[in-house]
Amino acid sequence: MVFTSLTPLSTELSRVRLEIRTLQPRLVQWRRSLHQYPELGFREHITAEFITRKLREWGIDHQTGIATTGVVAVIHGTQPGPVLAIRADMDALPIQEENQVPYCSLHDGMMHACGHDGHVAIALGTAYYLSKHRHTFAGTVKFIFQPAEEGPGGAKPMIEQGALRNPDVDAIIGLHLWNNLPVGTVGVRTGAMMAxxxxxxxxxxxxxxxxxxxxxxxxxxxxxxxxxxxxxxxxxxxxxxxxxxxxxxxxxxxxxxxxxxxxxxxxxxxxxxxxxxxxxxxxxxxxxxxxxxxxxxxxxxxxxxxxxxPPVINNEAITNLVTSVVENVIETPLGIVPECQTMGGEDMSFFLQEVPGCFFFLGSANATKGLDYPHHHPRFDFDEIALGIGVEIFVRCVERYCALA
CATH class of the missing domain: 3.30.70.360 (Alpha-Beta Plaits)
Structure with a gap:
């Protein structure tokens, strides 16, 4: 796979550390591989195997088969400290893809039309980076790869089967690639984010x-x-x-x-x-x-x-942490889009009912590249520059929340 976009990334990724910029081609490759094999809720067997294969390769402890296809991975820092969870949903939609791209869906009638393939790639990139830099944070980071967000809902059964326990999660963050915002922006707010x-x-x-x-x-x-x-x-x-x-x-x-x-x-x-x-x-x-x-x-x-x-309700303290991180990563004129809300729903809400956390929108649209079709459209796609930005934001959230004493 040829990736030739590192040079034009200077503006959007100028505040992304070099090691994550270097990871960008792999993020794109992972996302495109996942995009070719979309799976519906509680049937994400290929996706789960892709995730576990990477985790095994990197020596990251993990459990599989949670809520049928869910995966939970744990990375410990070099000192004791709090537990921060990062959640990524991984299911696709029953939509026939109409994009003419080399990585088009190979599963008839199924498509990653909402960006969950990107969510998995961002979480994997974050896990890879943190596994190589355990000395930079205290405590524990737990990665929750969740099935069936599009329905009937995988968050609740994952919680019931202990995804937030052993070790007990103190706070949780998650993101959604968002084609309603241009790449290089983030939508975040305290309180009700989604309906x-x-x-x-x-x-x-x-x-x-x-x-x-x-x-x-x-x-x-x-x-x-x-x-x-x-x-x-x-x-x-x-x-x-x-x-x-x-x-x-x-x-x-x-x-x-x-x-x-x-x-x-x-x-x-x-x-x-x-x-x-x-x-x-x-x-x-x-x-x-x-x-x-x-x-x-x-x-x-x-x-x-x-x-x-239920509605997605962001905790004020964790939202302030995410916002402060984003302010140091995003530098485009728009930057943070405050008071960003949608009547769309998300079962991240169940996690946020259990522990304080923040769910935010990572801008991913690029009209000049034709990458601005709405979510759940058969021609949905997004600007993959957002992948590296997402990893940088997650990594900085870990470093800030799990700061070394």
């Missing part, structure tokens, strides 16, 4: 009949349409206007013929919010609104409302 994710499915049971005789029926489509409209009033009229929320009905399936009133209608969608205090708010209002509308029309319903991920 809670809740899902719902609702079946409306009416009474079908002839399209010309509606009085003999209970029209499930009319009932469903009323529900779709009424659900939007939760945010507009029930939620404190100073708080944020989103209710999206993404699927509405009903009917099979133009002259038949549908017997049933099926609605599905998602709810997003930042405030942990809203944990049961939307669920309750859904039940009340749907029940009331169905009763008024004489219809019945089945509602399956479930919580997927």
């Amino acid at each position: 809670a994710v809740e899902l719902f499915d609702c079946i409306i049971q009416g009474k079908g009949g002839h399209g010309a005789m509606p009085h003999q029926t209970v029209d499930s489509i009319v009932v469903g349409a009323q529900i779709v409209s009424a659900l939007q009033t939760i945010v507009a009229r029930n939620l404190d206007p100073l708080k944020s929320g989103v209710v999206t009905v993404g699927k509405f399936h009903a009917g099979a013929a133009l002259n038949v009133i549908a017997d049933t209608a099926e609605l599905s969608g998602t709810v997003r919010y930042f405030d942990p205090g809203l944990t049961d708010f939307f669920n309750q209002r859904f039940e009340e609104i749907i029940a009331g509308i169905c009763q008024s029309y004489g219809a019945r319903y089945e509602l399956n409302y479930r919580k997927l991920y």
Whole structure:
């Protein structure tokens, strides 16, 4: 593999230490190798083997098979001290890649369309560097390579199987390559960074009949349409206007013929919010609104409302540490993008409920190279310069948090 971008990296990587700059070609090679073999949640066997092969090669202690395919590695410094965890998710998406690149996905219908291949490469690069420089920090660094972030969620089962124990983690950090920001920038904030994710499915049971005789029926489509409209009033009229929320009905399936009133209608969608205090708010209002509308029309319903991920809440102290590190690594005019938030969800939230930590966005888009397609797009790709920047930020966070006395 030929890598010819080290010379143009002078601006973006000018504050990245020489040894990590030298590592850049290997970061790119690892990322591209992973990109060619994407795997869905809890099936990341090739990915896990790639990770463990590198860890064995570097003499890094690790455990495998956590939450099916998860890997946890541990690197000890030369003196006792705190335990800092670094988390990297490693699953792909069920998307057919449309990029015409030498490292295009070789697995039909699967693609790393969210940057998790880059997350693994950054974490591996950090582990490699720290394994060669144990004398530069005290305490322990734990690397958590997590399956199934895209669903159904690998963080919680990894926690349940002890990923944060033995040794017990004091704090955790993680990053997400982010094509909503240009390469050479970082988005970070204290408090809510990403939203809670809740899902719902609702079946409306009416009474079908002839399209010309509606009085003999209970029209499930009319009932469903009323529900779709009424659900939007939760945010507009029930939620404190100073708080944020989103209710999206993404699927509405009903009917099979133009002259038949549908017997049933099926609605599905998602709810997003930042405030942990809203944990049961939307669920309750859904039940009340749907029940009331169905009763008024004489219809019945089945509602399956479930919580997927809680909001990502960054700890102030750890966020301040990350921010201070980033200020010394990023020097472009934009630099740090403050108050950066998204209604997207992440199961990093489960780790942050257990220990204080910070999750941040590492800018990865480069429009001049055509590397600015959004996440989950079949032509998603990112500027690989971000890989070296990510390693430098992680390494400096370790050095700062696990400072030698």
